Every structure is written in structure tokens, then in C-alpha cells.
Amino acid sequence: QVTLRESGPALVKPTQTLTLTCTFSGFSLSTSGMRVSWIRQPPGKALEWLARIDWDDDKFYSTSLKTRLTISKDTSKNQVVLTMTNMDPVDTATYYCARGTTVTNIDYWGQGTLVTVSS
Amino acid sequence: QSVLTQPPSVSAAPGQKVTISCSGSSSNIGNHYVSWYQQLPGTAPKVLIYDNNKRPSGIPDRFSGSKSGTSVTLGITGLQTGDEAEYYCGTWDSSLSAGVFGGGTKLTVL
Numbered sequence: 001q002v003t004l005r006e007s008g009p010a011l012v013k014p015t016q017t018l019t020l021t022c023t024f025s026g027f028s029l030s031t032s033g034m035r036v037s038w039i040r041q042p043p044g045k046a047l048e049w050l051a052r053i054d055w056d057d058d059k060f061y062s063t064s065l066k067t068r069l070t071i072s073k074d075t076s077k078n079q080v081v082l083t084m085t086n087m088d089p090v091d092t093a094t095y096y097c098a099r100g101t102t103v104t105n106i107d108y109w110g111q112g113t114l115v116t117v118s119s
Numbered sequence: 120q121s122v123l124t125q126p127p128s129v130s131a132a133p134g135q136k137v138t139i140s141c142s143g144s145s146s147n148i149g150n151h152y153v154s155w156y157q158q159l160p161g162t163a164p165k166v167l168i169y170d171n172n173k174r175p176s177g178i179p180d181r182f183s184g185s186k187s188g189t190s191v192t193l194g195i196t197g198l199q200t201g202d203e204a205e206y207y208c209g210t211w212d213s214s215l216s217a218g219v220f221g222g223g224t225k226l227t228v229l
Contacts, residue, residue, distance in 0.1 A: 037218060039218075039220075046121060046207070046220060046221070046222045046223045047156075047164065047207050047209070047220040047223070048220070049209075049217060049218035049219060049220060052218065060216055060217055060218075061217065062217055063215050063217060096163060096164075102152070102169075102170075103151065103211045104151050104152040104153065104154060104169070104170070104209070104210050104211050105152065105154050105166070105169040105170065106154065106156075106166065106209065106218075107166050107169070107175065109163040109164055109165070110163065111163050112163050
């Protein structure tokens, strides 16, 4: 059974760095073809793709947020970490991590974690 | 402004059929498979359709997907009140080297 769970602070101050951890089970990110993405959704708004890391350590980032994002994995811990620098109130959103088995198919999603950016 | 374009809302009566469109370009839909996701209120998205027209196990055949050129369509037949949700299309964009989603379509079952 594949599960993913996001964890991190619920509240961050403007200009701070956000660190989110995705802890997963039911698959290994060292298996060929496996991928984990981060996606966010501001309250009442659409999904926004942020970043993806692949089994071979290839990394991809949203063009508009590339300078602020870093994605990494710890295969031994079954974790993927996303850091986002210089947080702003417009970054307030529910952040999801999700598994992909192909470039285009995201088949399992975490429940999401709401991050509020406020002083 | 989303890379993929969806209508903001659609509606239909219970038992009827509805379609939701998603348009893109050659760098995304035109050259990649597309997935459709259903997001019920207050929950995480769930995949309904992948690879343009395939259904994961457990998804009823009331849900279907099709593709033509740089557009895809999600079809839902036999509408139920439980189908009221936000629907998103998503794929990869080769020019951006990034994932892309549509702006979402809110389905109302009248």
C-alpha cells in the first residue's frame, strides 16, 4: 500500500525558509521509474506544480520558483525534502507531495499540509 | 494563468452526461500523456484518468478520457451528486521541463 505524508511547520514568517518533508511507504525511490513531486494549492485556487525528483536523482523545478526551491531525497529514510526560501504571504497554500510512475502520471497523493505565511 | 486551459465551471443534472475540456500546446498535451484528477471538497486530488484514457482500478467506467491534438476531454456519464468536485488536467511540458496543470473546472450536479 502506497502512502505519502507531508510534514513541516504550519506557520512561517515572511523571508524565512520553509522546509517540508515527505515521508512515504509502499515503494522505493531507488526503483527505476519512481518519481516524487511537490504540488501546492493556495486556498480556493488551482493546483501549482513545484518540483520533482526522480529515482536517478534528476531534479526539475517550476520555472517561476526555480531560484527559491531545492528538492532532495534520502532513499534510506524514504523521504523527500523540499525547501523554499524567502517565503511570502502569497506562498500560503496546502503543499502536497505525490508519487509518479511516469513523467505524466501522478498516482498517489499525500493528504497535504497547510502552510501559512504571516508575521 | 495556467498553462493548460479549462472552463471554470460546468453543470448538468443527475443522470446526465458532461464533458470537461483541457487545451494546451505541442510542448505539453500535443506530445505527452495527460492525467485527470478529481478533488472533492477538503480532500487531496485523486487520479481519475491517466495516459489520456486509462482508468486506475476502482474508477468506474462512467469516467472516460480522450485526446485530439493539443486538447483532451474528460467525460462523465450518469452524473451523481457525489461527482460534485473540482477537476484538473495535468501533464508534462517539454519546453518548461516542468509539470503543468489546468486551472480546474468546478462540476455542479444540479
